[in-house]
Amino acid sequence: MLKSVRMTASILIFLLMIHGVSSAGWDVSYSPSHICALKNSSVIMSCTFTYPTGYNIKKVFWTKNPVKGKEPLDLSKYPEYKQRLQYLGDTQQNCTIRLSHVTQKDEDEYCFRFITNKADTKWIGAPGVTLTVTDLQVEAPERVTEGHNVSLTCKSSCTLTDRATFIWYRNSQPLTERRDRNNQLLLQSVRREDAGRYSCALHGHSYISPAAHLNVTYAPKNVSVSVSPSGVIVEGDSVTLSCSSDSNPPAKISWFKEKTFVGSGRIYNISKISSDHSEVYKCKSTNEHGEKYSAAVTLNIMYPPRNVSVSITGSGVIVEGDSVTLSCSSDSNPPALNFSWFKENQSSAVGSGQSFSALQSGRFFCEAHNQHGSQRSDAVTVTVKVLYWKTSYTAIVVTLCGVVVAFIIVLLTCCCVNRNKLQSKSLTNSSNDMSIISDPSLFSYVYENVVAVHSCSKTPDPKMNIPLYENVTIYENLNITNRNML
Ligand SMILES: *[C@@H]1O[C@H](CO)[C@@H](O)[C@H](O)[C@H]1NC(C)=O
Ligand SMILES: *[C@@H]1O[C@H](CO)[C@@H](O)[C@H](O)[C@H]1NC(C)=O
Ligand SMILES: *[C@@H]1O[C@H](CO)[C@@H](O)[C@H](O)[C@H]1NC(C)=O
Ligand SMILES: *[C@@H]1O[C@H](CO)[C@@H](O)[C@H](O)[C@H]1NC(C)=O
Ligand SMILES: *[C@@H]1O[C@H](CO)[C@@H](O)[C@H](O)[C@H]1NC(C)=O
Ligand SMILES: *[C@@H]1O[C@H](CO)[C@@H](O)[C@H](O)[C@H]1NC(C)=O
Ligand SMILES: *[C@@H]1O[C@H](CO)[C@@H](O)[C@H](O)[C@H]1NC(C)=O
Ligand SMILES: *[C@@H]1O[C@H](CO)[C@@H](O)[C@H](O)[C@H]1NC(C)=O
Ligand SMILES: *[C@@H]1O[C@H](CO)[C@@H](O)[C@H](O)[C@H]1NC(C)=O
Numbered sequence: 001m002l003k004s005v006r007m008t009a010s011i012l013i014f015l016l017m018i019h020g021v022s023s024a025g026w027d028v029s030y031s032p033s034h035i036c037a038l039k040n041s042s043v044i045m046s047c048t049f050t051y052p053t054g055y056n057i058k059k060v061f062w063t064k065n066p067v068k069g070k071e072p073l074d075l076s077k078y079p080e081y082k083q084r085l086q087y088l089g090d091t092q093q094n095c096t097i098r099l100s101h102v103t104q105k106d107e108d109e110y111c112f113r114f115i116t117n118k119a120d121t122k123w124i125g126a127p128g129v130t131l132t133v134t135d136l137q138v139e140a141p142e143r144v145t146e147g148h149n150v151s152l153t154c155k156s157s158c159t160l161t162d163r164a165t166f167i168w169y170r171n172s173q174p175l176t177e178r179r180d181r182n183n184q185l186l187l188q189s190v191r192r193e194d195a196g197r198y199s200c201a202l203h204g205h206s207y208i209s210p211a212a213h214l215n216v217t218y219a220p221k222n223v224s225v226s227v228s229p230s231g232v233i234v235e236g237d238s239v240t241l242s243c244s245s246d247s248n249p250p251a252k253i254s255w256f257k258e259k260t261f262v263g264s265g266r267i268y269n270i271s272k273i274s275s276d277h278s279e280v281y282k283c284k285s286t287n288e289h290g291e292k293y294s295a296a297v298t299l300n301i302m303y304p305p306r307n308v309s310v311s312i313t314g315s316g317v318i319v320e321g322d323s324v325t326l327s328c329s330s331d332s333n334p335p336a337l338n339f340s341w342f343k344e345n346q347s348s349a350v351g352s353g354q355s356f357s358a359l360q361s362g363r364f365f366c367e368a369h370n371q372h373g374s375q376r377s378d379a380v381t382v383t384v385k386v387l388y389w390k391t392s393y394t395a396i397v398v399t400l401c402g403v404v405v406a407f408i409i410v411l412l413t414c415c416c417v418n419r420n421k422l423q424s425k426s427l428t429n430s431s432n433d434m435s436i437i438s439d440p441s442l443f444s445y446v447y448e449n450v451v452a453v454h455s456c457s458k459t460p461d462p463k464m465n466i467p468l469y470e471n472v473t474i475y476e477n478l479n480i481t482n483r484n485m486l
Pocket of ligand 5: 143215
């Protein structure tokens with residue numbers, strides 16, 4: 001027990017020898033004796049001193065790095081300390097000083113010295129206060145993958161005496177959340193927005209650390225295709241597709257037409273696009289963290305009408321007075337809405353609209369238009385047959401007369417043959433011709449060069465003067481406008 005007390009006493013003496021400097025009532029003590037200060041901060045070196053009674057203090061000052069046998073210099077006389085050193089103590093017992101705006105150059109051992117009035121007795125408190133000045137460095141991984149946890153550390157070269165809290169900045173904006181241990185910033189499940197320049201500082205201090213860049217890497221996102229020109233694309237245009245994606249590190253881009261790979265690179269050019277290119281394009285963005293496809297983009301390529309053709313209802317041969325409907329079809333984008341109808345060898349249009357009623361014979365074609373151009377179809381032939389007799393009253397009368405006459409002639413001929421077998425043979429032939437005409441339902445006839453012939457000198461009533469028709473010509477396809485020529 002006694003031994004341990006003695007041990008403790010000797011340790012105490014040893015400690016006194018280090019921290020305070022005492023000798024029979026002479027003493028200077030510093031608290032703390034080691035100071036780790038932040039660059040540009042103000043350091044307070046707390047200090048007390050004692051001296052035996054009967055002495056008066058003539059002079060007090062601070063010095064640094066005292067050398068034995070050499071009179072120490074008053075620091076306040078140094079130009080580099082003059083402005084920054086402030087004695088806060090007194091001449092009784094308090095020898096505290098403040099040193100502001102410390103720099104690494106201030107790293108020294110600082111000692112208090114006092115001189116008494118009794119025979120210039122002097123005392124120096126050595127060893128003094130050791131000052132270390134530190135800056136701050138952000139320690140962070142160069143890059144972190146999105147979703148991972150990362151911790152940033154604000155590092156100082158010594159343990160700061162001032163236990164102030166740390167402040168963190170991202171891109172110079174103070175951060176308020178997610179502070180871990182005092183000098184660490186913990187970012188949980190890192191997001192892209194967490195990327196930036198991080199710096200740290202001590203609360204209440206002006207010094208801010210240099211910034212460290214945190215690079216957050218992530219798989220491609222937001223992949224999209226833009227088409228240039230953005231408006232209407234007409235067949236033959238040059239089209240540029242651009243793929244944009246958000247990724248870190250930058251992504252490789254590949255292009256697909258439907259499901260087929262067609263190229264790589266952010267830009268995909270199509271020179272002279274054809275309407276066959278009206279297909280679905282998409283791009284794929286790939287980096288080491290993943291890949292992502294854009295939405296599919298369908299190019300709507302406009303083109304002028306093509307494959308223009310006329311379709312005809314029925315045979316194209318119609319009976320006069322009826323009409324035939326022609327209809328124009330075409331392949332175009334946008335679909336053609338304007339159609340013009342032409343008759344061959346006529347310069348002006350004969351009609352418009354997708355269908356057209358042809359009343360006349362001729363060769364007709366259509367022309368389809370959209371805003372990108374027009375094209376003509378091949379011509380189709382329309383043939384109108386005229387039923388002439390039906391439309392001419394006189395023709396009916398003449399025909400009926402002819403039938404009656406023919407009938408009479410037949411009767412007379414029979415009489416004549418019966419009475420005189422030597423009758424003219426040519427007359428019989430004529431009557432045979434007439435029998436053909438007697439069936440008007442089969443054809444339409446036009447009679448021309450009508451010649452009246454007296455069939456038989458033995459006509460029962462000569463006043464009737466019934467004509468006989470010869471040289472009958474059958475006309476088909478006669479134009480309606482000519483029907484009144486007779
Ligand atoms: C010494 O003086 C300073 C400044 O006036 C004061 O803050 C400090 O408490 C004093 N120390 C003692 C031991 O009285
Ligand atoms: C991140 O930290 C949280 C909380 O400590 C933990 O639950 C999570 O598993 C960590 N994530 C990763 C990717 O380490
Ligand atoms: C040092 O601190 C002062 C205020 O105490 C401040 O105005 C100055 O900008 C600081 N200098 C540096 C380099 O941080
Ligand atoms: C995708 O990018 C566009 C434009 O760059 C942006 O406006 C949009 O917010 C982004 N979407 C997402 C989910 O990031
Ligand atoms: C982040 O890291 C990636 C991968 O090393 C690199 O390609 C990219 O340029 C970096 N970004 C920044 C902003 O430093
Ligand atoms: C695509 O076309 C544009 C403009 O015509 C041109 O500037 C660019 O170099 C082309 N890019 C490629 C990859 O061919
Ligand atoms: C249109 O014409 C092209 C040739 O000009 C032909 O290859 C294509 O089959 C035609 N399409 C139709 C629907 O007729
Ligand atoms: C139209 O004119 C051409 C010569 O210009 C001629 O060969 C053709 O027979 C004419 N067609 C009609 C239906 O008149
Ligand atoms: C279609 O016809 C109308 C009237 O004739 C005209 O105003 C319009 O410009 C035409 N449109 C096209 C695409 O030819």
